Amino acid sequence: MKTIPRFMGKSIFLSLSLLLLLTACQGVDVPLAPESAIASENISAETSYEITPGNVFSDSPSETPAGNPSSGTSSGTTPGIDFPLSPSEIPAGSASSGMSSGTTPGIDFPLSPSEIPAGNPSSGTSSGTASGIAPEGNGPDAPFSELQVHFIDVGQGDSTLVTCGGDTLLIDAGDNNKGTTVQLYLQKQGVESLTYVIGTHPDSDHIGGLDVIMTKFDCGTVIMPDVTADTATYRDVIDAMAYKNYQNTLPRVGDIYPLGDAEFTVIAPNRAYDDDNNSSVGIRLVHGDNVFLFTGDAEKEAEADILQNGIDLRADVLHAGHHGSSSSCSEDFISQVSPMYVVVSCGTDNPYDHPHQETLDALQEQDAQIFRTDRQGSIVAVSDGVSIAWNTEPEPPEAGIGNIPADTVTYVLNTNTNRFHEPNCSSVTTIKDSNRKDTYMTREEVLEAGFVPCKKCNP
Ligand SMILES: [Zn+2]
Numbered sequence: 001m002k003t004i005p006r007f008m009g010k011s012i013f014l015s016l017s018l019l020l021l022l023t024a025c026q027g028v029d030v031p032l033a034p035e036s037a038i039a040s041e042n043i044s045a046e047t048s049y050e051i052t053p054g055n056v057f058s059d060s061p062s063e064t065p066a067g068n069p070s071s072g073t074s075s076g077t078t079p080g081i082d083f084p085l086s087p088s089e090i091p092a093g094s095a096s097s098g099m100s101s102g103t104t105p106g107i108d109f110p111l112s113p114s115e116i117p118a119g120n121p122s123s124g125t126s127s128g129t130a131s132g133i134a135p136e137g138n139g140p141d142a143p144f145s146e147l148q149v150h151f152i153d154v155g156q157g158d159s160t161l162v163t164c165g166g167d168t169l170l171i172d173a174g175d176n177n178k179g180t181t182v183q184l185y186l187q188k189q190g191v192e193s194l195t196y197v198i199g200t201h202p203d204s205d206h207i208g209g210l211d212v213i214m215t216k217f218d219c220g221t222v223i224m225p226d227v228t229a230d231t232a233t234y235r236d237v238i239d240a241m242a243y244k245n246y247q248n249t250l251p252r253v254g255d256i257y258p259l260g261d262a263e264f265t266v267i268a269p270n271r272a273y274d275d276d277n278n279s280s281v282g283i284r285l286v287h288g289d290n291v292f293l294f295t296g297d298a299e300k301e302a303e304a305d306i307l308q309n310g311i312d313l314r315a316d317v318l319h320a321g322h323h324g325s326s327s328s329c330s331e332d333f334i335s336q337v338s339p340m341y342v343v344v345s346c347g348t349d350n351p352y353d354h355p356h357q358e359t360l361d362a363l364q365e366q367d368a369q370i371f372r373t374d375r376q377g378s379i380v381a382v383s384d385g386v387s388i389a390w391n392t393e394p395e396p397p398e399a400g401i402g403n404i405p406a407d408t409v410t411y412v413l414n415t416n417t418n419r420f421h422e423p424n425c426s427s428v429t430t431i432k433d434s435n436r437k438d439t440y441m442t443r444e445e446v447l448e449a450g451f452v453p454c455k456k457c458n459p
């Protein structure tokens with residue numbers, strides 16, 4: 001599936017050697033400048049240097065001022081390395097070797113491979129540290145190379161793959177039993193290595209599968225917050241990092257990392273928190289006119305700090321914080337982000353009732369269209385820098401698309417039969433998802449809305 005012609009292989013080898021040399025130089029440890037307030041807060045001695053004898057954590061890679069694109073730049077995008085071949089010299093076959101669309105199993109992809117602009121080698125690059133296989137561009141009016149965001153269905157948990165111009169970013173890898181699922185998904189996309197890996201926070205539904213991923217794929221820059229956990233899951237990740245000799249890069253708010261034609265800015269965590277969820281690494285990913293926002297499991301407390309940090313939060317696509325829990329997505333936060341689309345990563349019938357109806361209602365009030373991995377499986381957004389295409393339809397608006405924790409529901413409505421039920425009525429389980437709406441309304445309000453009481457439960 002991946003054949004590199006000999007002449008191309010040679011060029012890759014040359015740029016690889018150059019790259020190794022450059023990254024070796026970049027790898028020199030630079031002591032952190034004392035004036036870097038955020039960073040010095042993040043590396044408080046009691047947490048970051050006692051994790052493991054191998055001490056896989058390190059300071060931020062450089063003391064370049066925040067916002068400088070070179071701070072934290074990983075290999076593969078090193079400036080000054082020119083692509084050895086002009087786009088026209090790239091064999092047609094290479095375009096199919098990688099993450100071109102149409103290869104996702106079971107996903108009806110919006111673009112067929114033939115629709116991908118000819119001569120755009122970035123769509124065919126398979127490796128995140130592809131050593132400059134992606135060209136600088138296709139000319140002055142060249143469109144952006146395609147950016148894909150895969151919200152991988154890992155049940156209850158998060159795992160998101162972003163690919164652009166030969167660079168790759170993986171945010172989380174699902175729970176402990178999902179490492180292989182994510183590995184296979186990445187391989188189906190032609191991913192051979194990862195430019196960036198972000199472990200948002202140590203909870204097992206986020207970093208559980210990372211030990212597998214870190215072992216199976218060579219990873220460039222690994223970004224995890226300055227938080228440890230006394231769990232086997234966390235130790236497995238740290239062991240995998242030590243085994244592969246990866247260093248951790250602490251997330252510093254304002255740091256910008258290039259990703260093909262896109263770039264992402266670290267927006268969280270803004271300080272230390274008691275709660276691991278709030279310590280989640282958050283990023284804002286920009287590709288042309290399109291913006292994607294990821295906040296891990298950050299809850300309202302952390303969202304309030306993100307709102308204070310001065311970074312523009314407006315985004316087209318929001319990955320709902322904490323699986324759509326009502327502990328996240330504060331009114332202020334949602335109205336600042338003002339998303340057109342929201343993706344919720346959650347598992348079918350998960351024990352937390354994620355996503356919460358309250359959150360979905362608030363999002364719909366913003367006219368956001370909602371996708372859910374528990375209903376739609378893996379969800380793929382494709383950006384050309386101007387518009388965003390999806391591999392699936394969003395949830396129909398106003399259908400009963402959310403779950404409310406059972407103790408807070410007053411009634412369950414069947415919008416098809418216009419009956420209403422007690423939440424524990426046996427008929428409730430037979431209502432089709434698309435006809436079901438959980439509600440907080442009083443009996444009078446429900447009657448006023450035109451619903452009639454079920455004859456079985458007599459609500
Ligand atoms: Zn979570």
Ligand SMILES: [Zn+2]
Binds near residue numbers: 201297
């Ligand atoms: Zn969590």
